[in-house]
Amino acid sequence: MIQCRLHPIIRTFFQQFTSQRHTVTYVQGQEHEPKIREYFYFIDHQGMLFLDDAKMKNFTSCFKEKKFLEFFFKRIRRNTTGRYEDDFPFISLCGRERNYIRCDDVPIVYTHIFYNKSEDEYFLTYGYVGDSLKMMFMPDKIYMLPETGRLYHPAEDKYGGIGLVRSKLAIELSKYFEFSEGEANPPTQFIWQNKKYTLDQYWLHKNISKHKIKLRSKPD
Known part of the structure; x- marks a missing residue:
């Protein structure tokens, strides 16, 4: 115990x-x-x-x-x-x-991404405990908040439904973005494992409303 x-x-x-x-x-x-x-x-x-x-x-x-x-x-x-x-x-x-x-923002901060061969899925980890705390990676759910440039990914509802992507990992993932509406706007596509995903632009705001979450509004 x-x-x-x-x-x-x-x-x-x-x-x-x-x-x-x-x-x-x-x-x-x-x-x-x-x-x-x-x-x-x-x-x-x-x-x-x-x-x-x-x-x-x-x-x-x-x-x-x-x-x-x-x-x-x-x-x-x-x-x-x-x-x-x-x-x-x-x-x-x-x-x-x-x-x-x-x-500083939300309680869940995703720090690393890894591939689980047995499940044939990628996972995001949090809490600095290895892969015992993880969330399945959903490439179409990465969201960049224009006001801060921070990246977010869904989390379990008990955590408020929203997880922040650690800055080091965010930089790594950002190279897979495409900006069909110009770089002054949020990215629209995400290329992952040779597949192009259209990014869901609505899930973040739905979860903010659902869980009454307050995200950091000022840029780093």
């Missing part, structure tokens, strides 16, 4: 650190209800997971333990607790712990 807290030093840090961001004030490890502890996390645009309080958010300070990451990401849901919903729109539940999550 995966333990939610990986090391006693981290628990001590949580309990001692108080954070205030804009109008949101919390204490890591606080008990709003008896025996229900609350913790606060941040997922950046590369898909890395951090303590929300971390002053420095880079590779050295992100969580790297694969068992914990898999456990955490599998349990991400929309935050419908009535607490911190505006600032922490997602949550990962772990027993008696509520792990509130805010994101």
